[in-house]
Amino acid sequence: MSDRDGALERLAARRARVAGALTAAVMAVYFGFILLIAFSKPLLATKLRPGLTLGIALGALVIVISWLSTWLYVRWANRRYDAALDELRK
Amino acid sequence: MALLFFFLFISITLGITYWAARRTRTTEHFYAAGRSISAGQNGFALAGDYMSAASFLGIAGLVSTTGFDGLIYSTGWLVGWPVVLFLIAEPLRNLGKYTFADVVALRLRAVPVRIAAALGTLATVVFYLIAQMVGAGSLIRLLFDIPFEAAVVLTGAAMIVYVLFGGMLATTWVQIVKAGLLLGGATLLGLLVLARFGFDPTALFAAAAEKYGDAVLAPGKLVSSPLEAISLGMALMFGTAGLPHILMRFYTVPEARAARSSVFYATGLIGYFYLMTFVLGFGAMVLVGPDAIRAADAGGNMAAPLLAELLGGTPFLGFISAVAFATILAVVAGLTLSGAAALSHDLWVNVVRGGRSESDEELRVARFATVALGLLAIGLGISLEGQNVAFMVALAFAIAASANFPALVLAIFWPRLSTAGAVASMLTGTLATVLLIWLSPTIQVDMLKEAEAWFPLKNPALVTIPLSFAMGIVVSLLRPEPEAEARYRALARQMHLGHEDT
Numbered sequence: 001m002s003d004r005d006g007a008l009e010r011l012a013a014r015r016a017r018v019a020g021a022l023t024a025a026v027m028a029v030y031f032g033f034i035l036l037i038a039f040s041k042p043l044l045a046t047k048l049r050p051g052l053t054l055g056i057a058l059g060a061l062v063i064v065i066s067w068l069s070t071w072l073y074v075r076w077a078n079r080r081y082d083a084a085l086d087e088l089r090k
Numbered sequence: 091m092a093l094l095f096f097f098l099f100i101s102i103t104l105g106i107t108y109w110a111a112r113r114t115r116t117t118e119h120f121y122a123a124g125r126s127i128s129a130g131q132n133g134f135a136l137a138g139d140y141m142s143a144a145s146f147l148g149i150a151g152l153v154s155t156t157g158f159d160g161l162i163y164s165t166g167w168l169v170g171w172p173v174v175l176f177l178i179a180e181p182l183r184n185l186g187k188y189t190f191a192d193v194v195a196l197r198l199r200a201v202p203v204r205i206a207a208a209l210g211t212l213a214t215v216v217f218y219l220i221a222q223m224v225g226a227g228s229l230i231r232l233l234f235d236i237p238f239e240a241a242v243v244l245t246g247a248a249m250i251v252y253v254l255f256g257g258m259l260a261t262t263w264v265q266i267v268k269a270g271l272l273l274g275g276a277t278l279l280g281l282l283v284l285a286r287f288g289f290d291p292t293a294l295f296a297a298a299a300e301k302y303g304d305a306v307l308a309p310g311k312l313v314s315s316p317l318e319a320i321s322l323g324m325a326l327m328f329g330t331a332g333l334p335h336i337l338m339r340f341y342t343v344p345e346a347r348a349a350r351s352s353v354f355y356a357t358g359l360i361g362y363f364y365l366m367t368f369v370l371g372f373g374a375m376v377l378v379g380p381d382a383i384r385a386a387d388a389g390g391n392m393a394a395p396l397l398a399e400l401l402g403g404t405p406f407l408g409f410i411s412a413v414a415f416a417t418i419l420a421v422v423a424g425l426t427l428s429g430a431a432a433l434s435h436d437l438w439v440n441v442v443r444g445g446r447s448e449s450d451e452e453l454r455v456a457r458f459a460t461v462a463l464g465l466l467a468i469g470l471g472i473s474l475e476g477q478n479v480a481f482m483v484a485l486a487f488a489i490a491a492s493a494n495f496p497a498l499v500l501a502i503f504w505p506r507l508s509t510a511g512a513v514a515s516m517l518t519g520t521l522a523t524v525l526l527i528w529l530s531p532t533i534q535v536d537m538l539k540e541a542e543a544w545f546p547l548k549n550p551a552l553v554t555i556p557l558s559f560a561m562g563i564v565v566s567l568l569r570p571e572p573e574a575e576a577r578y579r580a581l582a583r584q585m586h587l588g589h590e591d592t
Binding site: 009010011012015016018019020022023026027029030031033034035037038039041044045047049050051052053055056059060062063064066067069070071072073074077078082088089 | 158161162166169175291292304312316319320347350351353354360364370503582583586587
């Protein structure tokens with residue numbers, strides 16, 4: 001196996017780790033939210049301030065976190081992953 | 091007024107189609123817009139493909155009549171997008187050509203894989219199309235006061251024209267225009283609502299709680315069984331990453347980096363849109379009132395249009411109605427194109443012709459398939475008038491999540507996937523999902539009026555996704571294919587670096 005193949009294999013493994021970790025994080029956030037709804041409805045009805053319950057805040061947060069997770073990945077990929085790919089292209 | 095906006099949209103999109111038709115000469119143009127779409131444009135097009143009338147009118151309606159529970163759907167529809175980005179978008183773009191089956195079939199035996207993948211694609215597309223067409227018919231009757239059949243025929247005809255003549259280029263620009271209109275319309279409506287509450291959403295929510303009780307701000311009856319909720323959540327989360335018309339969009343951009351950025355844009359646009367529909371729903375609850383909304387349409391679909399009429403008079407109602415119609419039209423066009431690609435590229439070229447076919451011939455078959463699918467959609471839409479087809483969207487997501495997604499993930503990440511394993515996974519995913527939905531309370535109790543259903547869950551994804559993964563892995567281990575594994579290693583470079591010869 002040449003150096004290049006080894007480098008490619010390490011990069012592939014690194015990308016799979018990043019992708020897997022981020023996927024697991026988003027799953028944990030979303031299914032955590034669903035389980036809270038299923039098991040602790042009174043908790044989510046807690047009012048943080050007039051007109052804002054914990055449930056609404058967390059729901060909006062799930063949407064924002066999903067988006068931020070894509071931003072995080074794109075930033076990693078644009079900086080690290082693409083730089084490593086450029087190395088491999090040489 | 092509504093008709094005026096409606097004809098304006100039709101003229102603009104037909105203009106786009108005429109422009110695109112002159113540029114659509116090869117299969118690469120027809121299926122993939124000549125790979126000329128930028129990341130930002132594709133972000134809008136992905137959002138356009140995804141934001142259906144069900145999510146605009148349906149979620150606003152659900153929020154306006156039940157409050158908080160609508161947010162559960164909004165989060166579910168969004169969380170699939172990060173999964174698309176992390177696991178699928180870039181390898182798909184680098185390995186495939188036009189369809190997701192390209193990626194699965196690349197290192198396996200083409201004929202069985204393409205047949206199984208086309209089955210999963212067509213099942214997803216047809217159920218999704220039926221839901222959209224029947225929804226379109228009722229909605230257009232409601233909004234424009236024209237007969238159901240005429241509405242379905244009109245939708246089908248416009249969609250056939252876009253796809254048949256303009257291919258992916260026209261379909262993409264129709265999505266972009268529609269996404270712009272929908273986001274603009276929702277923003278305008280949202281600002282008009284918030285202006286009445288000092289631009290403070292919590293003031294709006296507080297007003298809703300004062301009028302209809304604190305319960306509207308907390309989880310209600312929608313999630314009663316945790317298993318049911320998780321099963322539906324899994325279908326939404328992994329189904330997005332298996333929707334053929336969404337996956338096909340990644341072939342329209344020049345390279346993987348653009349595919350990557352486009353998901354970031356799309357997720358932002360869709361997330362913003364869902365937060366806005368939540369505000370619109372509460373706006374309709376406070377300003378229009380749940381009783382008036384249910385009186386106009388029992389399903390709550392008229393919440394956003396009624397709100398528009400209240401805040402901006404007939405012209406704004408006309409604009410929002412036309413936007414809702416444009417939304418349906420764009421979604422069915424995207425679906426039809428991906429179905430046509432499965433029929434022509436996967437089945438005709440790679441199965442019937444054994445991979446040897448002229449581009450001209452493939453283009454003719456793709457156009458024939460477009461017309462056939464369009465006519466099928468019109469026929470099914472008309473014959474299922476009045477049926478409750480809302481569950482078919484969830485069914486389409488469940489099939490996409492169970493038949494298409496596991497095979498794609500295994501093909502991309504697992505070297506030992508064999509032809510037998512991939513076929514077993516895709517067939518199991520499709521057939522088990524359809525079977526379990528047939529045995530579910532939705533069909534057995536709600537439609538056939540049986541006392542109880544054999545299978546307890548309304549959405550089978552909790553069972554079918556793991557089952558489909560397990561079948562793929564177990565059958566691959568029992569029927570290994572060393573050549574396929576060797577080809578996986580050889581393709582590793584292409585998976586990350588793309589087609590280097592082009």
